[in-house]
Amino acid sequence: MFPTARCLAAKPSGFIKRSADELSRLSKIAWNSEALHTPTKPYVFLDFEDESTVAGCKTMADRVVGGFSTANLDYEPADPASHSPAHARFHGSISTRLPNNWRVERTGYAAFRNRDRGMWLFGRLYWDIDPYTYLALRIKSDGRRYTVNIQTDSIVETDIHQHRLYTRHHRVQDAEFSSSSSSPSSSSTLDDPSLAESLYPQGIPAALSDVPPEETVFASSPTSTTASDSGWETVLLPFNSFVRTNHGYVTEPQTSLLRQRVKSIGIGLTDRIDGPYDLRIHRIWATNGMSESEIEEERRICGENALHVDEGVRTGWTGDTVGQEVAPSADAGAGGARAEPKAKKGLKGLKDEWEE
Secondary structure, eight states, rough: OOHHHHHHHHHHHOOOHHHHHHHHHHHHHHHHTTTGGGOOOOOEEEETHHHHHHHTTTEEEEEGGGGGOOOEEEEEEEBBGGGGSSEEEEEEEOOOOSOOOOOOOOOOOOEEEOOOOOOEETTEEEBBBBBEEEEEEEEEEEEEEEEEEEESSSSSTTTEEEEEEOOOOOOOOSSSSSSSSSHHHHOOOOOOOOHHHOOOOOOOOGGGGSOTTOBBBBBBBTOOTTTTSSOOOOEEGGGGEEEEEETTTTTTTTOOTTOEEEEEEEEEOOOOEEEEEEEEEEEEEEEEOOOOHHHHHHHHGOOOOOHHOEEEHTSSOOOTTTTTOOOTTSSTTTTTBOOOOOOOOOOHHHHHHHHO
16 A cells, blocks of 8 residues: 555654754744743644644544544645634544453543654754643534643653633533532532542542633633634633643642643543544644734634734733833724723733732
């Protein structure tokens, strides 16, 4: 069997290209003195408009232990008619049926992540997310309870930091999707109480509960849909909210992400609900907020669900400068009022980090 031209074109980049791309990125940072202030430009991890990015990912499912769940990651070309960009489609079926193997007690999971990024001129290649506050994902969800997984070059190789992927279509069981809901730990449900106790001995962390914590940023409530809704949305998850786990169990003591050495990023589905699933992913990147340079693409793809331009990014995180005004954005209210100087602090997540 011989590889086709399309397959060869989509092949992950080699050593020389990886080295050239990383050197080019670092040179731009040095030339623009970006390391001297808070970055205002996105740091893209996985851009699925490029078919080679899809080829550079791997899928996982419980079939490796004899289960019957399936996981596929396919490249989907752009559709100009629906303003849908080229993207990756993570789909398959979840099955909780146990194999004929007494050693296997639970099944029903599927996931994908990028492959090892390989080597470059100065050793193994990692993502350095230290200057950034949020992980951004532009997705189109079917509403199932997906989890974002980040793996770093930690001492325990099997440690993974996780965060629930909340969306406007996120399905909540036995809880209202509002700030008046009960505590996150009491609103999440598992079909097996003993399993919940073993997975979360200290209670279910806020980032893994059914109710999104306040730090999560997305465009609108889950009930606001319109006839022109494309389904695409951008979600911002704070890096400092990710929970350290090992083989699905929350690990104590909790440690923060090793931000300078991120190995892989992926998405998994472990809700153990039988049936098909379908998640579309356009791009995954690190950010400190939506900038004006990104907002045109954001509005073109997400439409009414586009995130607002963040004032902190707009002003370059200059802080509260006396007498300085901020021009009204297109997302301002009907009156088009100017923002107060205090709004320049930007996203609350970064502000909270400064005050710690």
